Amino acid sequence: MSLISTLARLEAVRTGRAQPATTVRHRHLSDRPLVLVPLVTAGEIGAPLGALVGTDRDAPRLLAVPQPRDRDLRFAFLAELADAVLPHIDACAEVVEAAERTEADPETGKRVKVEVELCADAAQVIVPSRAGVDLIRLLGRSTRFRRTAEQDPEAPFPAPPRVPLLGRWLTHYGERARVPGSSLLLAMTDLLGRHWATGQSTLEDQHLGALLAWIDPPEGASGAEAALRAELARDAEGQLLCPPAGPATDPAFDNHLLGPAIERYDRARTALAAAEDGLEADERYGAVSAAEREIRALVLSRTRPTWDAVWHGLDLLRRLPAGAHVADRWTRDRWSFTGHRDRIVSGEPPQPRRDDAVTAANKLATREREQARLEAQEALDDPLVMAGRRLAGEAFAGEVTDVVMAYGEGRRPSPRPLVTVRTDDRPQLAERGKVYRSLGGKPQAAEFVEEAGEGLLVLRIVDKMGRGREPEPGSVPEKGDLVCFTLFEHEQRGGAKLPDPEATPWTHGGPPGETAAVPEAPDPLTEEDVL
Amino acid sequence: MTAEALVRTGADAAFDPGAEAARATAAILHDTLHGTERGVVVDSPPGAGKSTLVVRAALELAEAGRPLMVVAQTNAQVDDLVLRLAEKNPELPVGRLHSSDADPYDKALDGLPGVRKSAKAADLAGLAVVVSTAAKWAHVKVDEPWRHAIVDEAYQMRSDALLAVAGLFERALFVGDPGQLDPFSVVGGEQWAGLSYDPSASAVTTLLAHNPRLPQHRLPVSWRLPASAAPLVSDAFYPFTPFRSGTGPGDRRLTFAVPSDGSGPDRVIDEAAASGWGLLELPARRTPRTDPEAVRAVAAVVRRLLDREGAARSERSPDASPLTPARIAVGTAHRDQAAAVRAALAALGVTGVTVDTANRLQGREYDVTVVLHPLSGRPDATAFHLETGRLCVLASRHRHACVVVCREGVDDLLDAYPSTEPVQLGTTVKFPDGWEANHAVLAHLTQHRVPWRP
Numbered sequence: 002m003s004l005i006s007t008l009a010r011l012e013a014v015r016t017g018r019a020q021p022a023t024t025v026r027h028r029h030l031s032d033r034p035l036v037l038v039p040l041v042t043a044g045e046i047g048a049p050l051g052a053l054v055g056t057d058r059d060a061p062r063l064l065a066v067p068q069p070r071d072r073d074l075r076f077a078f079l080a081e082l083a084d085a086v087l088p089h090i091d092a093c094a095e096v097v098e099a100a101e102r103t104e105a106d107p108e109t110g111k112r113v114k115v116e117v118e119l120c121a122d123a124a125q126v127i128v129p130s131r132a133g134v135d136l137i138r139l140l141g142r143s144t145r146f147r148r149t150a151e152q153d154p155e156a157p158f159p160a161p162p163r164v165p166l167l168g169r170w171l172t173h174y175g176e177r178a179r180v181p182g183s184s185l186l187l188a189m190t191d192l193l194g195r196h197w198a199t200g201q202s203t204l205e206d207q208h209l210g211a212l213l214a215w216i217d218p219p220e221g222a223s224g225a226e227a228a229l230r231a232e233l234a235r236d237a238e239g240q241l242l243c244p245p246a247g248p249a250t251d252p253a254f255d256n257h258l259l260g261p262a263i264e265r266y267d268r269a270r271t272a273l274a275a276a277e278d279g280l281e282a283d284e285r286y287g288a289v290s291a292a293e294r295e296i297r298a299l300v301l302s303r304t305r306p307t308w309d310a311v312w313h314g315l316d317l318l319r320r321l322p323a324g325a326h327v328a329d330r331w332t333r334d335r336w337s338f339t340g341h342r343d344r345i346v347s348g349e350p351p352q353p354r355r356d357d358a359v360t361a362a363n364k365l366a367t368r369e370r371e372q373a374r375l376e377a378q379e380a381l382d383d384p385l386v387m388a389g390r391r392l393a394g395e396a397f398a399g400e401v402t403d404v405v406m407a408y409g410e411g412r413r414p415s416p417r418p419l420v421t422v423r424t425d426d427r428p429q430l431a432e433r434g435k436v437y438r439s440l441g442g443k444p445q446a447a448e449f450v451e452e453a454g455e456g457l458l459v460l461r462i463v464d465k466m467g468r469g470r471e472p473e474p475g476s477v478p479e480k481g482d483l484v485c486f487t488l489f490e491h492e493q494r495g496g497a498k499l500p501d502p503e504a505t506p507w508t509h510g511g512p513p514g515e516t517a518a519v520p521e522a523p524d525p526l527t528e529e530d531v532l
Numbered sequence: 533m534t535a536e537a538l539v540r541t542g543a544d545a546a547f548d549p550g551a552e553a554a555r556a557t558a559a560i561l562h563d564t565l566h567g568t569e570r571g572v573v574v575d576s577p578p579g580a581g582k583s584t585l586v587v588r589a590a591l592e593l594a595e596a597g598r599p600l601m602v603v604a605q606t607n608a609q610v611d612d613l614v615l616r617l618a619e620k621n622p623e624l625p626v627g628r629l630h631s632s633d634a635d636p637y638d639k640a641l642d643g644l645p646g647v648r649k650s651a652k653a654a655d656l657a658g659l660a661v662v663v664s665t666a667a668k669w670a671h672v673k674v675d676e677p678w679r680h681a682i683v684d685e686a687y688q689m690r691s692d693a694l695l696a697v698a699g700l701f702e703r704a705l706f707v708g709d710p711g712q713l714d715p716f717s718v719v720g721g722e723q724w725a726g727l728s729y730d731p732s733a734s735a736v737t738t739l740l741a742h743n744p745r746l747p748q749h750r751l752p753v754s755w756r757l758p759a760s761a762a763p764l765v766s767d768a769f770y771p772f773t774p775f776r777s778g779t780g781p782g783d784r785r786l787t788f789a790v791p792s793d794g795s796g797p798d799r800v801i802d803e804a805a806a807s808g809w810g811l812l813e814l815p816a817r818r819t820p821r822t823d824p825e826a827v828r829a830v831a832a833v834v835r836r837l838l839d840r841e842g843a844a845r846s847e848r849s850p851d852a853s854p855l856t857p858a859r860i861a862v863g864t865a866h867r868d869q870a871a872a873v874r875a876a877l878a879a880l881g882v883t884g885v886t887v888d889t890a891n892r893l894q895g896r897e898y899d900v901t902v903v904l905h906p907l908s909g910r911p912d913a914t915a916f917h918l919e920t921g922r923l924c925v926l927a928s929r930h931r932h933a934c935v936v937v938c939r940e941g942v943d944d945l946l947d948a949y950p951s952t953e954p955v956q957l958g959t960t961v962k963f964p965d966g967w968e969a970n971h972a973v974l975a976h977l978t979q980h981r982v983p984w985r986p
Contacts, residue, residue, distance in 0.1 A: 181719060358729035362692035365731040368719040394868060429871040433635075463634070497670030497696050506698035507570060509691070509729045510742040 002203075005389035009198035017223030019197040019215040024385045026321035028192055029184040029331035031125035035089050036061075036311050038129055038304045039136055041248040042069040043255045046136075047143055049078050050250070050259075051300035054085045058312045065300040067266045067293045072158070079144060080161035086126075087163055090170055093124040094342045123185060123331075123338035126174055127315070129209050129246035129307050131188045136248045138175030144168030145351040169351050173341045176352070177334070180368055182375035184327075185334045189314045190246070196318065200225060208232055209310050210243035216317060244303040246310070251303075258299055266292035324382035330375070358509040359502045370493045377491050381439055387485065391426045398485040399424030401478045402457070408470075416472040420460045420484075421453060428488060430458070436486040440465055440476065444491035460486070549753040549778040557585060560749045564589055564680075564705045565596060573686075573736060573748045574707045577775040578765065578928035579756020579897060582707055586684050587616045589705055593680050594624060594660040601678040602663040603697055605685045607631075609895065610663050611638035613684065617661060618644045627656030629664035629672070670696035677702050683735065684708070688894065690715040691738040692731035706736055711769045711928075712894050713921035714962075726958025737960065753778045756897050756931055760808025768972035769924040771964055779847050786900070786932045787852070789841035796984025797833045801840065803980050804900070804933035811977040812984055816941035819909035822872040823939070825986055826908055830862055830937050831876035832986075833902050834885055844899045844932050857884030859899040863926040864889055865906035865917060873904070890925040901930040905938035907970070913949035918966035927973060936977055943978075946970055 009020040033056045042048040051065035062085050066078045100119035103112045128134055145168030147160035174186040194206045199215035205228070206212050214227030222230075231243040240258070241251050250259065269288040276282035356364065380387045380396065390396040403421035408414035430436070430449045437444040447460040466472035478484050505512045563572045576582040586602070590613075593600045604610045607630070614628050615638070628649040630636035641647050648656060653672040656662045664672075666689055681701035683689065687708035698704075714734055721732040728741035740746065754762050755778040762777035786805040792798035796812055804810030812833065814826055842855030853859075862877075864870045867889055874887045886898070890906075903926045906917045916922075927934060951967045964972075 179720070179723070355727065356724065358695060358731075361724045361727065361729065362695050362731040365692055365717060365719070365721055365724075369717060372719050394871060429867060497667070499692075499696050500699050504699060506695065508698040508735075508739045508742065509695050 003389050003393055005392050006198055010200055013198055013215065013224065014200035017200070017225060018218065019199040019212075019224060021196065021385065022198045023196050023321070023324075023379075023383050025324040025383050026318055027195060027324050027327060027379050027382065027386075028182075028187060028318075029125070029323070029327050029334070030315065030318060031122070034125045034127045034315070035086065036127050036308065037086075037133070037137075038246070038307045038311065039133060039248045040250055040300060040304060041136065043250060043252065045069065046248075047139055048075065049140075049248075051078075051297075051304065052082065053301070053304040053308045054082065056089060058308075061305075061308055063297060063301050063304075065293075065297040067296045068263060068270075076161055076164065079140070079164045079167065082140075083161070083163040083167035087167060087170070090124045093120055093122050093338070096121045097339075118339065120335050120339045120342065123335045125184060126186045127192075127311060128186070128188055129311050130190045130207055132207075132248055133246075134175065134178050134186060134188050137171050137178075137186060141168045141170075141172030141175050142354075145172050146354075165351065166345070169345060170341070172352050173337075176364075177337050179364075180337075181372040182330050182378075183334050183337070183371070184331055185338065189311050192318060193314050196321065199228075201228060205232075209246040209307065209314070213310055213313060213317075217313070244306055246307045247304070254299075254303060259296070262292065262296050262299055266296060324379065326378035326382050330378070333371075357502050357513045358505050359499050362499055366496045366499075370496065373490075374493045377487070377489055377493075380487065380489075381491060387487075390487065390489075391428075394427055394429040395489055396485065396487040397422070397424045397426035397428040397458070398483070399426070399456075399458075401480055401482045401484055404477060404480055407461070414470065416462075416466050416470065416477070418462050418466075418472065418477050419450065420447070420462060420478055422458045422460060422484060422486070424456055424458060428458075428486075430488070434488065435490075436460060436488055437491055438484055438486045439491065445476070447486065547776060549776060552776075553581065553751065553753045553755075553778070556749060556751055557581075557588070560585065560705075561589060561592060563747045563749070565592060567747060569743075569746050570703045571739060571743060571746045572705045573740065573746055574705065574751065575748065575773065576707060576709050576751045577711065577754050577770055577773075578709060578924070579754045579931075580751035580775065581753075581755055582684075582709065582751065583613070583616060585751065586613065586682055586707055587620055589682060590617060590661055591621055591624070593682075598679040599658075600661045601669070601681045601701060602661060603666050603669055603681060603683045603689075604663065605666055605688055607637065607665055609684060610665055611641060614641055614644075614647055614663050617663075618646055622646055624661065625659045627659040627662035629653055629656055629662055629668055631668055666693045666697055669700060672697075672700060674700055680704065682707065685895065686736050686739075687734050688712060688715055689735040690717075690731065691729060691733045691735055694735035694738065695729070695731070706739060708736060710736070711921060711924045713891055713919065713925060722956070725956035730959075733959075750775075752776065755779075757928060758784045758808055758930075758932060761928070761930065761934065764809075764973065764976050765924065765928045768969045768976075769920060769928075769964065783847045784932055785845040785852075786855070787843050787845070789843070790839060792840075795836075796982055796986070797829070797836045798840070800935055800982040800984070801833065801836055803982055804935045805842075807980050808933050809977055809980040810933065810935040811981045812935060812937045813981050814908075814937070814939045815985055816939055817909060818911050819939070821866055822868055823909045824872075826904060826937055826939065827869070827872045827876050829984070829986055830873050830902050830904055831880050831882070833935055833937065834860060834862060834877060834882055835880045837900060837902075838882065842900070846931065855899055857882065858886075860902070861886040861888070861893060861896065861898040861900075861929060862902045862904070863893050863929065864904045865922060869904055890922045893929055894925050896929060897931065898929055899932045901926070901934045903927070903934060903936045905936050905942065907942045907945055908938040910945065913945055913967075915951065915953050915966075918949075918951055918970060920962065920964060920966040920969045923966065923969055923973060938977075940983075943971070943974055946974070 009022055013020045035056050037054045039052040040050040042050050048069040049066055050069050053061040053063055055061040064078055064081050066074050068074055097118040098121050100117055101114045102117050104115050106113045144164050147165045148156045149162050150159035177183050178186040190207050190209050190212055193212050197216045199206055210231035211228035214231045215224035218224045218227040234242045236242055239253050245251055269292045273285040273289050276285050380390050399422045401420055402423045405419040407417050407419050409417040434449045436447050445465040447462045450459040450461050453459050462477055466476040503512045560574055614626055617626050624646055626647045628637055628641055628647055630651055632651045650656055678701045681704040683704055683706045685708050686706040687710050717732040724730040729738050750773055752775050754775055757777050759777045759779055759781045766774045792802050800810040800812040843852035844855055845852045862873050870887050870889055906922055907913055951965050
């Protein structure tokens with residue numbers, strides 16, 4: 002944890018309110034995000050219990066599984082989820098704009114510009130907590146290899162038509178969520194935790210109710226009191242007033258409300274199956290429906306507070322203006338979204354169970370590059386984030402006290418002006434270390450020359466001054482200017498191109514065999530799969 | 533019992549470090565030049581002559597007429613290798629492939645007639661040896677791969693970096709120190725943990741997972757570590773692959789012209805000069821990372837080391853060489869600690885002493901090191917601070933003596949924080965774990981403890 006966030010947390014403890022950690026919003030928020038509040042069954046992480054899903058805060062769609070261990074009901078849930086999620090994704094995938102991309106020409110191998118489609122907007126999914134993101138990955142993993150009756154008429158338990166497609170999209174969202182700074186799939190606790198510092202530990206910040214209690218405590222209560230209430234307060238029946246954001250549920254709820262309700266449902270179903278004539282069946286069917294309605298009401302009662310909390314969080318975040326680079330990062334998300342859409346349209350198989358060596362290395366390189374880019378962009382967009390970097394010795398701000406024109410050695414002397422900056426910051430500068438400042442959105446580099454006195458740093462500007470002997474106007478800071486230099490680079494260089502997977506070298510096991518070329522078969526069915 | 537263990541326990545008197553090292557080197561060179569496998573792996577403990585081996589292998593491969601590429605990890609390592617190659621054989625045509633940044637290589641290379649420098653691999657085609665960093669090699673494209681490659685510091689190279697360059701060569705010699713810091717990534721890579729080609733694992737891990745039959749060698753003698761340090765470093769960090777020091781107990785001596793003034797720093801310096809190790813123990817206290825007292829204590833020790841006009845005698849020459857700032861290093865765990873020590877040294881008027889983090893001290897060698905213990909003053913022991921390689925690097929940079937500055941209570945801290953890293957299925961568990969190694973080193977240091985209240 003950085004020094005500034007520690008200080009902000011201490012400040013939050015003292016004032017009883019979360020302190021802003023940023024002055025702008027560093028993640029893209031869609032106008033119509035798809036909010037998904039899932040619940041799973043205790044002890045069986047892959048068995049969904051229900052969910053609230055939708056884009057309209059006043060009209061969420063309730064999905065519930067009255068008997069989570071029943072695979073048919075589970076598939077019915079997934080089909081319904083696909084029905085709720087995929088139209089939203091499709092709607093975004095249909096609206097495109099023209100864009101350009103450089104690609105290697107297949108004949109000449111040269112880099113040429115080609116016109117391609119770019120989705121005008123991507124579907125954004127918001128879940129309450131990080132565990133929700135993990136569940137999205139798990140659902141994707143468990144459904145994307147399923148075969149529908151259309152794909153494989155022989156499949157003993159065919160999946161409903163759109164479920165494998167849902168799995169592929171959920172997998173894509175889950176993977177994209179691992180890229181730093183991406184906003185396709187966001188956890189509300191992460192979003193709020195990025196923008197506010199509370200007076201509790203980062204672990205406690207995983208509780209959406211407690212986190213919101215610190216950020217926006219009710220009238221008259223301190224954040225700490227409200228957070229404690231959100232975590233622990235129970236009603237007369239021993240149920241939490243603020244149910245956990247899921248996907249796990251509170252054991253007291255499982256034991257005293259959900260468990261008995263599922264039992265009643267099971268009994269009603271058994272009775273229905275044992276009905277001897279139509280009249281009796283009709284009557285018992287009513288009992289099954291009643292038991293099912295009861296479970297739906299229970300699921301709604303546990304998801305609705307979280308649903309409202311997520312929208313409350315969105316309201317708080319929308320009050321912050323978006324950072325300058327947020328749109329740029331969202332465009333990358335749109336490219337990712339469009340790329341996945343194109344892969345599905347072109348009939349590519351679902352994402353493999355494991356990445357091959359080259360894909361894994363490429364993903365890691367992308368994430369490292371995006372991490373560095375995100376850290377630099379957040380600091381450049383936000384003086385409060387930059388203050389944290391200054392406090393950590395990774396940047397400094399100050400006033401220019403002197404500018405001496407100097408020239409580089411070489412045949413054509415180029416301008417290398419010496420700029421003295423007076424600063425109270427204590428940057429960890431190395432001899433001849435590079436520093437950068439933003440000049441009209443582009444980074445200008447300088448070299449640290451010496452410390453001419455207490456807090457007086459002499460820098461040599463080395464680029465972005467034009468081609469002539471005299472620097473272009475405005476490209477060199479003037480005496481009295483306030484400047485901010487960073488020790489970190491503002492833009493990331495692209496990494497080297499890795500070999501194609503078919504050319505994986507011997508050190509990494511050689512090319513993935515022929516087996517990898519055919520789509521993987523789904524997991525074989527075991528006895529436990531069919532209870 | 534392995535042959536090495538027999539040597540250690542049985543025939544101590546008969547152990548001839550020079551002969552042992554020569555035998556190991558000969559076997560390595562034989563496998564490299566005449567072996568049938570595509571790769572040879574060499575594990576080298578600290579200061580075991582890894583660079584010498586690399587230079588020798590490079591010269592022999594060049595002599596055999598095999599075009600050779602050398603992959604190192606940092607520009608400083610590349611420049612150092614080129615200088616050593618030129619020193620051994622000034623006529624050898626060596627290429628230094630460098631980046632297109634400003635000041636891409638050490639200016640000392642300009643004075644070497646046999647060395648050609650370029651940012652383009654094509655300009656260096658046909659030279660006997662071409663040396664560059666892994667990052668630069670990754671951008672090189674060739675139609676015909678090199679016959680041979682040497683990968684230096686292969687344990688510090690990440691698997692994905694090897695993936696990017698492995699297509700450039702047919703066969704390779706991989707040399708490195710398994711005990712130093714593992715490569716790392718700033719973003720999580722848990723989703724690939726356990727895969728044989730986990731991109732954030734070390735290059736050697738991936739290489740051996742896919743090619744388990746490659747010959748593996750070990751250099752058995754550390755020429756850097758004195759007789760006082762080799763057993764501890766060997767036992768604590770290389771328990772299954774022990775090594776010996778090349779020098780005996782009396783071969784190295786550190787003396788001071790100015791006698792001790794009785795202060796803590798002076799007493800710990802005398803203890804370290806006599807025994808090879810010194811622990812300057814400050815009173816227990818929880819402190820920020822840049823603990824001002826500990827930082828000042830480190831600076832005071834360095835200041836006194838210089839003031840007392842130290843002289844180091846070693847097997848290299850019969851005359852004592854003065855202990856200059858260039859022969860002293862300060863090692864820390866974090867960069868801000870290094871910055872704080874630099875500032876404290878500047879305040880005491882000390883210049884020219886290397887102050888850096890463990891990561892950057894890897895592969896370097898000094899007469900005396902002063903180490904700020906990674907766990908000193910901490911309220912907790914995280915995986916970062918417990919990492920085996922970090923302590924190993926800090927405790928194995930010296931030729932004569934190592935002074936550790938630490939707050940009291942680290943042993944209790946270790947007991948309160950056993951390692952709790954999640955177990956990843958499919959990954960090789962590394963021994964010893966950092967917790968155990970930390971305890972082993974601390975137990976030894978306690979015997980050379982000098983309590984001091986500044």
